């Protein structure tokens with residue numbers, strides 16, 4: 001039996017996952033992520049990037065295979081233990097901003113800190129610091145609907161980073177942004193995680209985004225492949241129209 005290497009924060013071996021309706025998700029994916037590393041998971045739409053991040057972060061149990069976090073098996077944990085692990089050690093950024101509409105921006109950002117047990121005053125101070133870093137400090141008292149989409153996504157990034165997660169799972173975190181915004185937000189995000197030694201697993205279809213990571217693993221049809229060549233994201237097409245890829249496994 002293989003054992004996770006000591007210096008891998010996250011380690012997955014021969015992961016298999018099938019969706020509830022029987023659709024194949026992952027077929028035998030193995031990888032390791034070192035402490036403080038920014039690992040890009042690239043591949044075209046439907047290649048299994050989100051599914052892989054969900055399995056690695058314990059959101060869904062794997063059908064077969066192993067996931068280890070800091071030498072602790074995640075694949076054998078029950079739902080409540082996985083939930084606690086996610087709450088206390090992991091951060092997550094979705095491709096589109098999801099915020100609680102009834103709470104203002106700083107309250108949204110402070111929420112994960114308070115769920116971890118931080119007092120309101122400390123949680124607010126930390127939330128405000130992160131909102132400043134992400135250039136949305138001025139919107140701290142606004143409600144999410146008063147912000148532009150790009151600003152809401154910055155709030156989601158601040159919310160994910162505020163509790164200082166050990167591992168940040170970022171699923172196409174800059175997908176809803178325009179090109180100029182995308183580059184700026186991505187650089188801010190990566191500078192922040194590097195400064196705080198956060199390990200990042202970053203799903204992306206964009207070669208420019210993947211190029212900012214320390215290392216890239218590529219997926220195609222739920223399997224790891226050596227390289228997937230994708231055209232750069234065009235300013236006008238956004239995330240659409242990029243199905244073409246060539247494979248060299």
Ligand SMILES: Nc1ncnc2c1ncn2[C@@H]1O[C@H](COP(=O)(O)OP(=O)(O)OP(=O)(O)O)[C@@H](O)[C@H]1O
Pocket residue numbers: 019020021023024025043044045046047048049050051052205
């Ligand atoms: N909840 C679901 N039920 C059934 N099939 C699903 C589900 N979620 C994803 N799939 C399928 O699993 C495969 C992998 O999807 P996944 O979302 O992981 O890929 P992805 O690389 O993240 O794609 P995208 O870039 O479009 O988000 C696809 O064929 C997709 O249609």
